[in-house]
Each structure stands twice: as structure tokens, then as C-alpha cells.
Amino acid sequence: MNGTxxxxxxxxxxxxxxxxLGLTSRLERRGYLPMLFSGVSELLAALASGRQxxxxxxxxxxxxxxxxxxxxxxxxxxxxxxxxxxxxxxTRAEPDQDLLLxxxxxxxxxxxxxxxxxxxxxxxxxxxxxxxRRHSQxxxxxxxGYEFLEGPQIVVHKGRxxxxxxxxxxxxxxxxxxxxxxxxxxxxxxxxxGPTLPRDGVRALDVCVANVRRKLELRPENGxxxxxxxxxxxxxxxxxxxxxxxxxxxxxxxxxxxTFAHAEGALNGLALGPAASLGPDAGLQLS
Numbered sequence: 001m002n003g004t005x006x007x008x009x010x011x012x013x014x015x016x017x018x019x020x021l022g023l024t025s026r027l028e029r030r031g032y033l034p035m036l037f038s039g040v041s042e043l044l045a046a047l048a049s050g051r052q053x054x055x056x057x058x059x060x061x062x063x064x065x066x067x068x069x070x071x072x073x074x075x076x077x078x079x080x081x082x083x084x085x086x087x088x089x090x091t092r093a094e095p096d097q098d099l100l101l102x103x104x105x106x107x108x109x110x111x112x113x114x115x116x117x118x119x120x121x122x123x124x125x126x127x128x129x130x131x132x133r134r135h136s137q138x139x140x141x142x143x144x145g146y147e148f149l150e151g152p153q154i155v156v157h158k159g160r161x162x163x164x165x166x167x168x169x170x171x172x173x174x175x176x177x178x179x180x181x182x183x184x185x186x187x188x189x190x191x192x193x194g195p196t197l198p199r200d201g202v203r204a205l206d207v208c209v210a211n212v213r214r215k216l217e218l219r220p221e222n223g224x225x226x227x228x229x230x231x232x233x234x235x236x237x238x239x240x241x242x243x244x245x246x247x248x249x250x251x252x253x254x255x256x257x258x259t260f261a262h263a264e265g266a267l268n269g270l271a272l273g274p275a276a277s278l279g280p281d282a283g284l285q286l287s
Contacts (some may be wrong), residue, residue: 070085145157
């Protein structure tokens with residue numbers, strides 16, 4: 001154990017059971033709280049449910065798992081240490097040199113000692129925490145009255161704190177950063193779920209968008225509407241001041257408040273001018 005240092009939670013991903021159990025024992029001896037995952041899918045499911053970890057330890061098994069998880073770690077701000085066999089060290093480290101320039105990623109060989117493993121993990125966690133403190137101001141984004149707090153992943157609107165799941169928060173923030181642009185279904189899926197779009201995954205995207213629309217109350221009177229473009233994607237649009245006023249009057253004078261479907265249908269008929277399209281077909285990329 002390392003003195004009185006508070007235990008750090010670490011997600012351990014390794015497909016080899018015996019090797020996984022060995023790494024677990026090594027981490028526990030150094031004062032960590034490891035949670036075991038036999039594959040990437042298990043970890044992604046845990047992250048989607050709201051689980052958070054201070055670091056990821058991934059055993060390189062020669063698959064494309066590292067490419068998928070490095071993108072997820074970048075979005076979540078979770079540091080990751082990749083353990084790779086010495087025979088793969090040069091072929092793995094050289095193309096990933098750019099990742100070593102960020103505070104989020106590090107590499108080590110699988111035969112590293114417990115002391116070296118502990119030092120690399122501890123340095124990753126401390127560097128990430130320090131980076132988060134230095135950039136705390138940049139982690140607050142306010143767009144049209146919606147304030148996005150990227151640390152706790154909370155949205156503040158009209159004095160109300162809105163809790164979102166990690167994927168819902170990132171998707172909502174991306175929509176607000178691209179107001180007026182059409183975000184294609186393929187681009188959204190690749191950005192937040194993975195490189196492929198399986199048939200049973202299409203519904204997951206629609207449900208996530210519906211939750212964002214409902215929780216953030218994206219209605220004309222709040223200045224934004226989130227519309228689905230059939231078979232193409234989703235577009236967050238601003239509501240002209242006159243439309244907001246009309247919506248407010250309708251709410252105040254109608255015997256029954258209009259449903260969101262009515263408000264969205266009325267807004268979709270407005271001519272707001274040409275909108276840019278964002279996605280693989282349009283050839284645009286987010287920075």
C-alpha cells in the first residue's frame with residue numbers, strides 16, 4: 001500500500017483471464033481498486049451506464065481495441081495506460097507517438113515491475129487532474145442560455161441543473177457547438193458509439209437524441225428545437241425571437257397547452273435559410 005493515498009479506481013481490460021487476475025493482484029497490492037472487464041464491449045456498457053474510473057489499464061491483445069478506447073478516453077478525459085508485449089513495442093509505440101504528447105496516454109511493456117506500473121498510473125492520474133485544474137475555465141461552455149459544465153457533465157438552464165448521462169452530455173454539447181448544421185447519423189454513430197452502424201444500434205442513437213431533447217426542453221420558447229431529418233440525421237436550430245413570442249402567447253392563452261409535436265411541426269415550416277451539412281458525405285470534420 002502507498003501510505004494514506006486514497007485508492008484510485010482503475011478499469012482493467014484484458015481478454016486473458018489468468019493474465020487479468022494477475023494484473024488485478026498487482027494493482028491491489030499497490031493500493032488501487034481495479035474493476036475487471038474481459039473486453040471492450042463490457043467496459044463501454046459500464047461507461048454508458050454512468051460508471052467512472054480514474055484510469056484505464058488495457059492489455060494489448062493485437063486487436064483494434066486500443067483505437068476504439070483511445071477515442072473514448074479522449075472524449076471522457078480518462079487517462080489510459082496500454083500494456084503491450086515487448087515484441088509489439090516498436091510497432092505499437094512508433095505510430096502512436098502523437099498520443100504520448102497528451103497527458104492522457106502512456107505505454108509500457110507487459111513485463112514492467114509493480115513499481116514502474118504504479119508510477120506510470122499515478123503520473124497519468126496526477127497529470128490529468130492537473131490539466132483539468134488548469135483548464136477548468138475552458139470546461140464551461142455557454143450557448144444560448146445553456147451552460148455546459150464538462151467536469152460534472154451537468155447542463156444549467158434557467159437556474160436548473162440538468163443531469164445527463166456521459167454520452168447524452170457529449171452528444172448535446174456537439175449539437176450546440178454546431179447549431180444550424182446537419183449532423184449525419186453516420187457521423188454521430190462513429191463519434192459516440194464506434195466505427196460501424198449495426199442494425200440493432202440505430203435505435204440507440206434515436207433514444208439518446210430523444211432523451212437530450214426531453215431533458216434540455218428544446219422547445220421554441222427556450223430558443224432551440226432539435227429536429228430529425230429523415231434518413232439523414234439531426235439538426236439543432238435556433239428559434240427566431242418572433243416565434244418564441246408566439247409560442248409564449250400560445251402557452252398563455254390556449255385552453256390546453258400545445259404539445260411539443262405541434263411546436264416542432266410549426267417550426268419545421270419556417271424558412272431559416274440554408275443549413276450546412278456535417279458528416280462524411282459533406283466532407284467536413286469537427287476540430
